[in-house]
Amino acid sequence: MSTATPTRPTAPPGPARPRPARPNRAVRVGRWQIYVPLALYLLFTLVPFYWMVVFAVRPRGSTSLLPWPISTENFETVWNGLGFGVFFANSLKVGLASLVATTVVALAGGYALARYSFRGRTLFLVAMLCTQFIPGAMMLIPLFEVFRTLDLVNSLWSLVVAETVFQLPLSLILLSGFIRNVPVELEEAAWVDGCSRLRGFLVVVLPMLRPGLVAVGSFAFINSWNNFLFALMFVSEQDKYTIPVGLAFTLGEFSVDFGALAAGGVVAAVPVVLVFAIIQRYLVQGLSAGAVKG
Amino acid sequence: MATRLAPRRWFRTVAALAMASCLALAGCGGDSDSEDGITTITFWDDNGGPARTPVWEHIIAEFERENPTIRVEYVGVPIAQAQQKYDTAIAGGGLPDVGGVSTAMLANLAARQALEPVDERIANSSLDGVLSEQVLESVRATVPDDKLYLVPLSTNMGVFWYRTDWFASAGIEPPTSWDEFFTSIERLTEAGQNRYGYTIRGGAGSIAQLLEVLYGQSGIEEVFDDDGDATVNDPRNVEALERITALYGKFTPEADVTNDYVKMVAQFDGGNIGIMQHNLGSYTDHAETLGADKVAAMTVPPAEDGNRTVTSHPVTGLGVFAEGDKKDAAFAFAEFAAGKEMNRYWSEQTGVLPANTDVGDLGELTHIAEATRVLNDPGTELVQLPYYLPEFNAITKTEAEPKFQQVLLGELSEKDFLDEMAGKLTDAQAAYTERTGS
Numbered sequence: 001m002s003t004a005t006p007t008r009p010t011a012p013p014g015p016a017r018p019r020p021a022r023p024n025r026a027v028r029v030g031r032w033q034i035y036v037p038l039a040l041y042l043l044f045t046l047v048p049f050y051w052m053v054v055f056a057v058r059p060r061g062s063t064s065l066l067p068w069p070i071s072t073e074n075f076e077t078v079w080n081g082l083g084f085g086v087f088f089a090n091s092l093k094v095g096l097a098s099l100v101a102t103t104v105v106a107l108a109g110g111y112a113l114a115r116y117s118f119r120g121r122t123l124f125l126v127a128m129l130c131t132q133f134i135p136g137a138m139m140l141i142p143l144f145e146v147f148r149t150l151d152l153v154n155s156l157w158s159l160v161v162a163e164t165v166f167q168l169p170l171s172l173i174l175l176s177g178f179i180r181n182v183p184v185e186l187e188e189a190a191w192v193d194g195c196s197r198l199r200g201f202l203v204v205v206l207p208m209l210r211p212g213l214v215a216v217g218s219f220a221f222i223n224s225w226n227n228f229l230f231a232l233m234f235v236s237e238q239d240k241y242t243i244p245v246g247l248a249f250t251l252g253e254f255s256v257d258f259g260a261l262a263a264g265g266v267v268a269a270v271p272v273v274l275v276f277a278i279i280q281r282y283l284v285q286g287l288s289a290g291a292v293k294g
Numbered sequence: 295m296a297t298r299l300a301p302r303r304w305f306r307t308v309a310a311l312a313m314a315s316c317l318a319l320a321g322c323g324g325d326s327d328s329e330d331g332i333t334t335i336t337f338w339d340d341n342g343g344p345a346r347t348p349v350w351e352h353i354i355a356e357f358e359r360e361n362p363t364i365r366v367e368y369v370g371v372p373i374a375q376a377q378q379k380y381d382t383a384i385a386g387g388g389l390p391d392v393g394g395v396s397t398a399m400l401a402n403l404a405a406r407q408a409l410e411p412v413d414e415r416i417a418n419s420s421l422d423g424v425l426s427e428q429v430l431e432s433v434r435a436t437v438p439d440d441k442l443y444l445v446p447l448s449t450n451m452g453v454f455w456y457r458t459d460w461f462a463s464a465g466i467e468p469p470t471s472w473d474e475f476f477t478s479i480e481r482l483t484e485a486g487q488n489r490y491g492y493t494i495r496g497g498a499g500s501i502a503q504l505l506e507v508l509y510g511q512s513g514i515e516e517v518f519d520d521d522g523d524a525t526v527n528d529p530r531n532v533e534a535l536e537r538i539t540a541l542y543g544k545f546t547p548e549a550d551v552t553n554d555y556v557k558m559v560a561q562f563d564g565g566n567i568g569i570m571q572h573n574l575g576s577y578t579d580h581a582e583t584l585g586a587d588k589v590a591a592m593t594v595p596p597a598e599d600g601n602r603t604v605t606s607h608p609v610t611g612l613g614v615f616a617e618g619d620k621k622d623a624a625f626a627f628a629e630f631a632a633g634k635e636m637n638r639y640w641s642e643q644t645g646v647l648p649a650n651t652d653v654g655d656l657g658e659l660t661h662i663a664e665a666t667r668v669l670n671d672p673g674t675e676l677v678q679l680p681y682y683l684p685e686f687n688a689i690t691k692t693e694a695e696p697k698f699q700q701v702l703l704g705e706l707s708e709k710d711f712l713d714e715m716a717g718k719l720t721d722a723q724a725a726y727t728e729r730t731g732s
Contacts, residue, residue, distance in 0.1 A: 077344065081344055082343075082344060140382055141382060141385045141386050144382055144385070144386030144387075144388075145386050145387075148386060148387050148388065153386075153387075153388055154388075232371070232372070232375055232379060233378075233379065233382050236336070236338070236369050236383075236388060236390070237367070237369060238368060238369050238370060245372065248372035248374065248375065249342055249343040249344065249347075249370060249372055250343060250344065251343070251372065251373070251374060252341070252343050252344075252345050252346070252373065253341055253373050253575065256556070257343075257344055257345075260344060
């Protein structure tokens with residue numbers, strides 16, 4: 001018994017039909033809908049930066065809205081007069097040390113959380129998360145007491161330790177998510193080939209964590225770079241202040257040195273912008289992977 | 295192969311960064327103490343920054359030249375965080391030997407026994423008898439035990455900055471009475487040209503300035519009467535407030551309702567305002583922007599009864615901290631800074647009133663000379679604002695500032711506003727009296 005299967009009439013073969021105009025118009029409208037808000041948002045975001053650059057480079061007393069003629073007067077004031085050269089070096093030291101400390105400890109802790117099962121793991125994670133709700137200002141005096149006992153007050157190490165402690169919970173959670181996404185079978189294969197757990201981790205897992213490490217490291221560096229409160233409170237020597245404290249010096253009791261403030265802002269922003277420019281590819285990848293799949 | 299090299303590279307990078315950071319940070323600990331017979335004291339400047347730091351550097355250099363066995367380590371603290379920095383150091387340790395302290399924070403520091411009384415030291419020093427009595431009275435009035443907890447360097451005074459060129463072109467003289475003051479404001483106003491005779495501080499910091507014009511007009515000399523009741527809502531003060539608020543929107547910009555210091559000065563220095571109330575500290579801004587020949591200061595005019603009442607302003611000075619073990623050296627530095635020569639230099643550079651009466655004439659800074667004359671004039675009554683009340687800031691800032699904005703907008707009557715503030719001040723004063731027995 002034969003059955004006839006109805007088939008849809010198909011168009012005769014021939015040259016491809018031109019695309020209908022309607023979807024095209026729809027796409028164009030869609031683009032405008034994207035670009036106009038984006039442009040407005042970009043304008044809103046960039047105007048303060050433009051203001052900062054204009055105030056930083058225009059000569060003192062100028063009211064020009066354009067960054068021309070360019071003067072380095074404000075930069076000389078902040079770099080030499082206010083001591084931003086020293087502050088910059090201190091910020092860099094603290095930022096790099098915090099980055100290393102946070103990343104290394106978070107890597108070890110994150111691996112333990114991802115690969116080992118132990119009692120209270122969930123509770124530990126929740127506790128880590130809860131620490132994020134405590135503002136740094138509340139911990140100021142207890143931390144001060146601890147650092148005084150450890151003879152770390154007035155040392156840049158106090159800032160490194162404090163920054164690392166405050167960065168760790170989020171970094172741990174993020175990195176454990178990344179490590180969990182690396183199939184354990186890959187490690188097991190390395191073990192079968194004779195690798196120890198550490199070697200297996202270094203050879204197989206670590207290279208796959210680069211986006212996560214970049215995300216965690218950059219957050220640690222930038223947060224440390226921008227931290228004002230700890231830098232002011234734990235340090236009481238002019239030569240050990242960091243950039244954010246230097247910026248506060250431009251705000252006087254009866255006047256604000258806007259030129260110096262803007263120049264200081266540029267000096268403070270450049271490393272952060274550069275870090276973002278270099279790592280943004282990894283950062284976006286890292287954040288989305290850690291956040292969604294973790 | 296590549297996968298084997300990658301971790302090494304990571305390791306090398308991490309190790310190198312860690313090593314570099316350790317080495318860099320290793321040199322950043324340390325202590326400062328006596329060495330080779332030299333005593334090192336730490337000095338915190340509570341208003342560090344490009345304006346004040348060079349002044350202190352000069353004073354320190356002069357001090358070290360005259361006292362070669364004492365070295366001063368300068369630490370600048372941004373003014374907005376000075377109180378917090380002291381608070382943290384009191385709670386956690388690490389106070390300096392000597393530090394910049396103003397009467398605005400003195401009650402708190404003295405109550406926590408962070409500062410050493412300096413009455414006896416001053417009496418036995420070169421400062422005995424040369425410090426302004428008005429200034430000393432202001433410092434003593436801040437604390438319940440009537441002691442001096444700081445060596446005063448300077449104080450401030452509320453003045454009215456005015457545009458000399460506007461007055462000249464209007465053909466009027468600077469006012470010498472309150473009636474003339476209000477008439478001048480009306481005559482200087484050309485709202486169509488965006489020129490207003492006056493600007494009211496309606497935003498942050500409004501109440502301290504408001505109290506100055508209220509007590510200045512009413513001539514009332516005390517914030518609390520003999521029964522401990524606040525005089526803020528005295529009918530004469532209510533009337534004075536009504537005269538001020540009547541200016542709003544007609545002879546002042548309507549935006550004044552949110553005026554803080556920055557906006558107020560921006561309007562005045564931008565050329566839209568004829569008279570602006572502030573203190574001596576803003577002179578440099580006005581002179582730089584408008585030109586020294588176009589701006590001058592007048593002191594608060596006398597009240598109808600002929601009394602001139604000015605409200606007290608925070609006194610700036612140096613406190614010797616009780617925790618330190620180098621108090622002699624710390625006081626020597628404070629004494630040197632408050633001495634005639636350095637106090638004169640300090641006042642010239644920072645544009646404030648010197649506490650040392652030997653300083654005398656300050657040359658071109660005529661507004662300071664006039665303010666000094668008024669402050670030390672026996673006919674001037676100093677209305678001591680109760681900075682010693684822990685609630686004073688909350689009452690006059692957090693609570694009263696938004697209410698004053700309601701008054702300006704016509705949503706609250708002048709009397710109700712002052713009644714409420716007076717009630718809170720009276721309660722706070724009663725609680726204070728009960729606590730301290732004074």
